[in-house]
Amino acid sequence: MAPVSALLKRCLISSLLIAFGQGAFAQTAADDIAKYREMIADGNPSELYEMSGEELWKKPAGPKNATLEKCDLGLGPGVVDGAAAVLPKYFKDTNRVQDLESRLMTCMDKLQGIPSQGIIDAKFGAGPKKDMDAIVAYIVTHSKGKKINVSTAHPKEKEMYAMGKRAFFFQGGPFDFSCASCHGASGKRIRLQDLPNITTQEGAALGWGYWPAYRVSSGQFWTMQQRLNDCFRQQRFPFPIYGSDVTIALSMYMAKNANGGMIQTPGLKR
Numbered sequence: 001m002a003p004v005s006a007l008l009k010r011c012l013i014s015s016l017l018i019a020f021g022q023g024a025f026a027q028t029a030a031d032d033i034a035k036y037r038e039m040i041a042d043g044n045p046s047e048l049y050e051m052s053g054e055e056l057w058k059k060p061a062g063p064k065n066a067t068l069e070k071c072d073l074g075l076g077p078g079v080v081d082g083a084a085a086v087l088p089k090y091f092k093d094t095n096r097v098q099d100l101e102s103r104l105m106t107c108m109d110k111l112q113g114i115p116s117q118g119i120i121d122a123k124f125g126a127g128p129k130k131d132m133d134a135i136v137a138y139i140v141t142h143s144k145g146k147k148i149n150v151s152t153a154h155p156k157e158k159e160m161y162a163m164g165k166r167a168f169f170f171q172g173g174p175f176d177f178s179c180a181s182c183h184g185a186s187g188k189r190i191r192l193q194d195l196p197n198i199t200t201q202e203g204a205a206l207g208w209g210y211w212p213a214y215r216v217s218s219g220q221f222w223t224m225q226q227r228l229n230d231c232f233r234q235q236r237f238p239f240p241i242y243g244s245d246v247t248i249a250l251s252m253y254m255a256k257n258a259n260g261g262m263i264q265t266p267g268l269k270r
Contacts, residue, residue: 046137046214046266049221053138056131061183062112071107073100073139084143085190085263088252090154099251100136102243103224120242124126129242133221136212140265148209148263150255157252160245164253167246168198177235179250185208198254205261208254212268221266224251 057068057080073083074091088099094106108114119128162208171178182188183198197203212223222230228247229239240247 003163030054044214044266044268045073045219046141046221046268049134049137050141050266051138051213053134053136056135057138059087060107062114064111064113066111066113068104068107068111068135070111071104073103080139080142082143082146084140084265085146085148086150088157088160088248088255090156091153095156096245097154097156097248097252099224099243099248100139101132101223102248104132104135104139105243116243124222124229125220133223134214135264136223140212143263144265146263148205148255148258148261150252150259152252152256160249160252161256163245164249164251167250168253175236175238179231179235181235198257201257201260204254204257207260208251208265209261209264210269212265213269215269217270223268 018209058069070077072091072093073079074086074089075081075083084100084131087103088097090097091103098106105116105119108119114128120131122129125133151215152161168179169184171181178184179198182190182195183203186197186200186203188195188197196206198207211227212221213227214221225242225247228250232239
């Protein structure tokens with residue numbers, strides 16, 4: 001029988017070799033994923049959603065047979081360029097903080113007479129939500145390359161940021177997960193992909209700045225609301241109501257933390 005010290009040495013060496021091997025494999029996989037994204041970046045299918053979204057933005061619709069071209073997304077009626085870079089934000093006409101999707105629902109209701117409930121109840125990627133995906137793609141593309149500049153100057157914006165922070169760190173569900181379980185520290189991975197640390201400016205910019213995005217694995221364009229829904233699913237939480245305050249609050253927390261980073265949407269994801 002080998003001495004205890006010899007056994008300990010062998011175990012230590014084996015552990016180091018396994019750890020090194022796993023780290024090297026994970027790094028190779030991450031590099032391969034990055035190369036794959038580069039290869040297909042020029043043909044991002046989000047461009048098709050963007051073109052469809054522009055048509056929907058300018059097309060009269062709803063009981064009022066009106067377009068969305070007078071929709072105020074935070075920079076004045078009809079201003080699309082740079083709008084996504086300042087959202088979420090407080091809007092006086094609704095007296096609430098809104099993200100892009102909830103604001104678009106307000107505009108559809110007021111300008112076109114399209115009730116929000118039909119959009120809220122629809123399935124992601126189908127019907128009214130498919131139209132929403134396209135309009136979102138059109139709008140966020142007009143902020144690509146601009147700096148994220150989200151305000152918390154208004155008291156309701158401060159409240160929403162604080163709510164988002166609480167929601168981000170709230171643990172629950174059968175696995176006692178929180179958003180922070182995956183995105184609250186640096187150096188974490190899932191399915192060989194690096195997870196951004198949303199509590200830092202750099203990580204938040206990587207997370208917030210690249211969504212909405214086209215997901216190759218599902219063949220769909222995902223808005224931030226759908227991305228958050230999937231996070232809740234993975235935590236085994238009930239799905240939040242589309243456009244609800246908790247989803248807007250989480251967006252506000254991410255966006256404010258990302259201030260100064262660049263908008264790179266529509267992104268391209270696995």
